[in-house]
Amino acid sequence: MSELLGIILAGVLTHNILLTGFLGMCSFIAISRDLRASLGLGLAVTFVATFTAGLNALIYNYFLAPGAMVWLLGDSARSIDLSFVSLIVFIAVIAGFVQVVEMVIQRWFPLLHGVLGIFLPLITVNCAILGVSLFMVIKGLTPFRATVYGFASGAGWALAIILMAAMRRRLDTSAMPRAFAGVPVTLLLTGLLAAAFSAFAGMEF
Amino acid sequence: MHLLVTILVPVLWILAVGAFVLLVRKLVLPSGPVRLEVNDRLMDATPGSSVLEALGTAGVLIPSGCGGKGTCGYCKVRFRSGDVPVLPTDSAWISGEELAQGYRLACQHRIFGDMAIEVPEKYLSIRRVQATLKAARMLTPDIRELVLHPDESLDFKAGQYVQVEIGDTEEQRAYSIACAEGSQDIILNVRLVPGGLGSTWLHSLPVGKSLFISGPYGDYELPGEHGTQLLLVAGGVGLAPISSLVRTVAATRNDMSVRVFLGFRTLEHAYYLDEFGSLSHPDLEMHVALDSEQREGFYHGFVHEMIKNVYEPPQKQPVSVFLCGPPPMIEAVMDVLSEMGISRSDMFYDKF
Missing domain, CATH: 3.40.50.80 (Nucleotide-binding domain of ferredoxin-NADP reductase (FNR) module)
Incomplete structure (x- = not known):
């Protein structure tokens, strides 16, 4: 139990995928302009990260990892190592999953679909999502823990974009030198936010 | 054996993902056509298509300047069912009062089930017809007058315009009609825009060739009041x-x-x-x-x-x-x- 809590705290705070890994920056910069859209995209990314991490971990642990297919093919499979195709399979799973999420959102949540627009299908190539799947392999997590890890990382990403959107709301009304307005000051703020989050770095769970 | 497994397992997984997407698509979209009621006319529509696309397929041409991107605000229609959400693209073009009455942009809303909408009655008279270039002359060094003879006459009002389809491209250009109401021929004045796709094509179109136009579009009506x-x-x-x-x-x-x-x-x-x-x-x-x-x-x-x-x-x-x-x-x-x-x-x- 405490280990799961550790995974969650690490994903959200100490190893926040956006603020310490700087993954998923493009939609972060683009969408954090709007608080409601940020909330929606944050939820969508969390949802996709949770399920793709779990699915990919299942596939990796039972099919792709070295000797993983022993349960299926018996001892002769001990030498089969498909981990070199895991990148392709992960990407296919993520793309398919995003497609499904998009269809569901378009059908039942048209407002959210209108707000997210092109950034919804772009979750497919959101590096944070693929990053979660790849890190989970490196960390050697079981499918259940990978799911928790995916959720935590997605939640961390959502936290970061919501924080940024809230800050940018104040920026909109503040006097700003023209050279800094828009993306530059957002990048600066991201840096400051990352520096603040690095204060968590000493905590090991 | 190993080689076979190496190839099969990833391929099967990718196929499985594809199959899953197809399955969800089947669940999300109703199969077969749905019914779209336009004013009092019933027409079939493909589920998942936008209202604008469905209207175009059914032969109801409503104005659209941007081709369905939500950036021109022309394709305003009224949805009879009240629960159509207001998208940011809608509120950019439609006033709060009209939003409350059910007006939305047709290009921004998709059809998932039977649906009833209202379009201004005059749009129902908009048609797409083939027209032959009967005569042409240069009015000024850069304006060409085109006299088009449509296969079916367009019932236009003074001040309205037509959309001209530019050759084999997907492009359309709007041109005001320059002749008097009741004319069988449609007269256009086309100014050559240097490097312009539409005007260059229309300036080089030889007499006797045909093209497609749709219309009439435009809201202006001569005031009815006597002595204006x-x-x-x-x-x-x-x-x-x-x-x-x-x-x-x-x-x-x-x-x-x-x-x-x-x-x-x-x-x-x-x-x-x-x-x-x-x-x-x-x-x-x-x-x-x-x-x-x-x-x-x-x-x-x-x-x-x-x-x-x-x-x-x-x-x-x-x-x-x-x-x-x-x-x-x-x-x-x-x-x-x-x-x-x-x-x-x-x-x-x-x-x-």
């Missing part, structure tokens, strides 16, 4: 809709008084002046300004300056204004006219 003064202002090729209005009023509305103010660069760029001069109408006045050339009988300067100097708004008659030309001209003229006490709500304009 019609104030028509055009700059350059903005003369096209003004020409239609002048000819129509000369033929059918002797009760109106007509004041026409035209602006061109030089006399060489002016056209239709002789034809307007030979129209018989009891109360038609025409004033022409040339801004880059001094000529006897013409005002030297811009059209808004000419209006300021020579136009006097009538005291009792209602006035209806139609402006067509480049945006700066329209802004300037509207400023001058509102200083004279003419309300902006009586001014109809077409900027290009």
Whole structure:
């Protein structure tokens, strides 16, 4: 139990995928302009990260990892190592999953679909999502823990974009030198936010 | 054995993902066509397509300038069911009052089940027809007059426009109709825009060739009130809709008084002046300004300056204004006219 809590705290705070890994920056910069859209995209990314991490971990642990297919093919499979195709399979799973999420959102949540627009299908190539799947392999997590890890990382990403959107709301009304307005000051703020989050770095769970 | 497994496992997984997506698609979208009710007509629509696409497929052509991106605001229709969400693209073009009445942009909403919408009745008369280029001539060094003979006549009103499909491309261009109401032929004035796809094609189109047009589009209607003064202002090729209005009023509305103010660069760029001069109408006045050339009988300067100097708004008659030309001209003229006490709500304009 405490280990799961550790995974969650690490994903959200100490190893926040956006603020310490700087993954998923493009939609972060683009969408954090709007608080409601940020909330929606944050939820969508969390949802996709949770399920793709779990699915990919299942596939990796039972099919792709070295000797993983022993349960299926018996001892002769001990030498089969498909981990070199895991990148392709992960990407296919993520793309398919995003497609499904998009269809569901378009059908039942048209407002959210209108707000997210092109950034919804772009979750497919959101590096944070693929990053979660790849890190989970490196960390050697079981499918259940990978799911928790995916959720935590997605939640961390959502936290970061919501924080940024809230800050940018104040920026909109503040006097700003023209050279800094828009993306530059957002990048600066991201840096400051990352520096603040690095204060968590000493905590090991 | 190992090789087989190595190839099969990843391929199977990728296929499984594809199959899953297909399965969800089947669940999310109703199978078979759904019913779209437009005013009182029933038509089939493909689930998942936008309302604009479905209307186009069913032959109801409503105006759309941007091709479904939600950036022009033309394809406004009313949804009868009240629960259609308001998208940011909707609220950018539609007032709060109209949103509450159910108006949305047709290109931004998709059809997932039976749906009822209302479009302005006049859109139902919009048709896409094939037309033959019957005759053409150069009116000025850069404006070509095209006389199109449509296979089926379009029932247009003066001041309306048609969309012209440019050859084999997906592109369409809007051109005002320049001939009088009731004409079987459609006359267009096409100014050659250097490097412009549509105007270059239309300028090089040989007589006898055919093309597709759809229409008529446009909201302007001649005021019905007896004795209204019609104030028509055009700059350059903005003369096209003004020409239609002048000819129509000369033929059918002797009760109106007509004041026409035209602006061109030089006399060489002016056209239709002789034809307007030979129209018989009891109360038609025409004033022409040339801004880059001094000529006897013409005002030297811009059209808004000419209006300021020579136009006097009538005291009792209602006035209806139609402006067509480049945006700066329209802004300037509207400023001058509102200083004279003419309300902006009586001014109809077409900027290009």
